[in-house]
Amino acid sequence: MLEPHGPKRLSNIVTGDETRFPFFIIPLKRLNRMWLDEQGDRPAMLGPGFQSRKRMFTVFFNYRGxxxxxILPQDTTMTATYYVQDVLSQxxxxTNEQRSKVSTSKTLFLHDNxxxxxxxxxxxxLRELGIQVLPHPAFxxxxxxxxxxxxxxLKDKLAGRKFHCI
Known part of the structure; x- marks a missing residue:
């Protein structure tokens, strides 16, 4: 299916997805484990409300970067309209800008279901833009x-840092 100089090359693949980044990411739970004696009090953990401020980021990249x-606007949900007009247009x-620099004639698109x-x-x-979507099995x-x-x-590197704005 994918060949180094064939019609379908790894260099033609564009991939991306969305995730929510909280303004404060609690470090991994395994890093919070500790031994306590029988009389020891458990350390206080942050409540779920502290981490409730989140923003959705959508990232797309290819082999060049x-x-x-x-960044999805606050109090907005990801819809097909937003995805097409705001994300896919970017x-x-x-992709067109890179295409002018590199001899890439076809874009293969990999995103989830x-x-x-x-x-x-x-x-x-995507069909009108001439972009072929690679199949992605469910789950x-x-x-x-x-x-x-x-x-x-990214979340591992940001864990423990507090952000007050985007």
């Missing part, structure tokens, strides 16, 4: 580089 980073313009990604408006828009997070590589590493 980041193509688009979108990805398409960045989330509702806005499968919506009729999204699939129609296969290990195929999306964002889920097993990018987002866990």
């Amino acid at each position: 980041s193509l688009a980073v979108d 990805v398409k313009s960045a 989330a509702g806005p990604h499968k919506a009729r408006a999204t699939t129609q828009s 296969s997070h290990d195929l999306a580089p964002c889920n097993f590589w990018l987002f866990p590493n």
Whole structure:
């Protein structure tokens, strides 16, 4: 399917996904473990309300690096309309800009099966843009580089830091 100089190359793949980043990420639970004696009090943990301020980030990249980073406006949900008009438009313009520098004629798109990604408006828009979507089996997070590589590493690096604004 993918060949070094064939019609489908790894260099043609654009991938991305969304995740929510809280303004404060509690360090990993395994780092909070400690031995206590029988009379020892457990340390106070932060309540869930402290971590409730979150923003959704959408990141798309290819082999050359980041193509688009979108921050969903506060009190907004990710819909197919937003995904097509705001996110995909950024990805398409960045892809076109790179295409002029590199001899890439085709874009292969890898995103998961989330509702806005499968919506009729999204699939129609991708078809009109000439972007082929690679199949992504349901419940296969290990195929999306964002889920097993990018987002866990980012959240690990940001753990324990407090942010007061975007």
